[in-house]
Amino acid sequence: MKSLSSPGLLSVIIPNYNYGRFIAETIASVFRQDYGSIELVVVDDGSTDHSLEAIRDAIKRPNSLSRIEVVEMPTNSGKLAAMNAGLKYCVGEYVIVLDADDLLTDSYASRCIHELNEGRKDDPQLGFIYSNCQLVDENGADIGRGKSTAFDPSLIERFSFIPEPAVTLMAAVMEASPYDETIRKGTKHHKWRRIIENGWRGKHIAEPLFSYRMHGQNLSGIGSRVIDEIGGGHTGERLLSGYWPTQTR
DSSP: OOOSOEEEEEEEEEEESSOTTTHHHHHHHHHTOSOSOEEEEEEEESOSSSHHHHHHHHTTSOOOOSEEEEEEESSOOOHHHHHHHHHTTOOEEEEEEOOTTOEEOTTHHHHHHHHHHHHHTTOTTEEEEEEEEEEEOTTSOEEEEEEOOOOOGGGGGTOOOSOTTOEEEHHHHHHHOSOOTTOOBSHHHHHHHHHHHTTOEEEEEEEEEEEEEOOTTOTTSHHHHHHHHHHTTOOSEEEGGGTSOOOBO
16 A cells, blocks of 8 residues: 655556456556656456456566556446545556556656656646647557647636646645546546646647547547547547546536
8 A cells, every 4th residue: 555655656557447458558558668667556447347357467477667556446436436546556756547548658658757857947836747649549550649738727627638648746646636536527637627726737748659549438438539530531630628528527
């Protein structure tokens, strides 16, 4: 369970619900990180598919992580409940919440942590770094680019423009948590709104440093919308704030 934070350590939380077909790839992308100090906490939120078997098999593969925890929730309680549960096991200075169907590029952690540490020399309220993404389909094939926007705290009232896996100071996350577990849609918006309302700022890297998997089962529901647009001949970059939903209960 949680103890004092460990300087330089990155905690990666993967909340999972019935993404057994994707979770091994997602875990493998964490194992491939070129950042040298990472712990992984996988929280299975009462899955009814083969997720737990896939998770147990995936974490047996060779890796250099400092610690791996698998947390099993007895019933499906929602993503924010899974995040709250995972945070109890994290001891990192930084944290990422990584969706169970998404993928990090190999340098994601090192690049974002470097940008965060450098930025905090001039702005001590800089609390998180986020990037654009590569959009991939259910099979991992590239289908376009997803764009976020430059950080503007006023936008959080209208748009959910910050991707889930932004590298964030644990201090900022702990100020904002525990999250409201009654919220089931727009969970990411709830998280970032709380962090920003506490005075933390973000920085945007306008490069695709992670892959966002598009499919009809996406928790946010945007996967099928984008795939439908592609089928209708729409290609190129998409401004993701137009797809990610804002908070509802």
